Amino acid sequence: MSLLERWQADAATVRQISALRERYGEGPLPMRVFGRDLAVVLSDKDVDAVLRTDAVAFTAANCEKSAAHSPFQPNGVLISRGDLRVLRRAVNEQALDTAQPMHHLAGPIAEVIRDETAELLLTARATGSLDAAEFTRWWWRLV
The missing domain is CATH 1.10.287 (Helix Hairpins)
Known part of the structure; x- marks a missing residue:
């Protein structure tokens, strides 16, 4: 990590995201990459919207994440879809006290x-x- 920081390895990505935001605006930028529909989040405001939506276009349960998580968390909210995801997320949010500024513990x-x-x-x-x-x-x- 210190080597990557010293080389400012993320600087090019930060510049690219800024350029995309300047060109296309702040909304998530839809893209088709290798036959898959993706959305690149270009602003911090959109991160919240993407994380809270249940739209298929913004699912966290993509092929890579499902493959990585399924051996360890086959029933985890991150790779769940549809109504089951909604139920599992509600359980997680209750346990994490997300409606409160600080967890009760x-x-x-x-x-x-x-x-x-x-x-x-x-x-x-x-x-x-x-x-x-x-x-x-x-x-x-x-x-």
């Missing part, structure tokens, strides 16, 4: 993180160091 989770982090800092100060192995142990304790 965010407060207790943040409190645990504060407590654990304070203990980690005390330990690191007492020993004068914090190596990768110790950090990893604490990290998984938080997780």
Whole structure:
């Protein structure tokens, strides 16, 4: 990642998306690529619309995603379609508290993180160091 960042590997893509948005406007840009209908999202406002729509044109369950997810999440919302996707998404949104600005468990989770982090800092100060192995142990304790 640091090498890609140093080379600014995404800069050409960012420029290309900007040029497409300037030429075609902000709506998702429909394209036909290798016999498949795709839509390139050109603005951040359209990302929300695409993620919330149930239109077949914007399905997340494309061939590649279905092939990648089906061995691990054969019943996952990302590769579901139609009414089943609507039901599964509703369950996910309820569990994730998407209607709320913060998840109902965010407060207790943040409190645990504060407590654990304070203990980690005390330990690191007492020993004068914090190596990768110790950090990893604490990290998984938080997780």
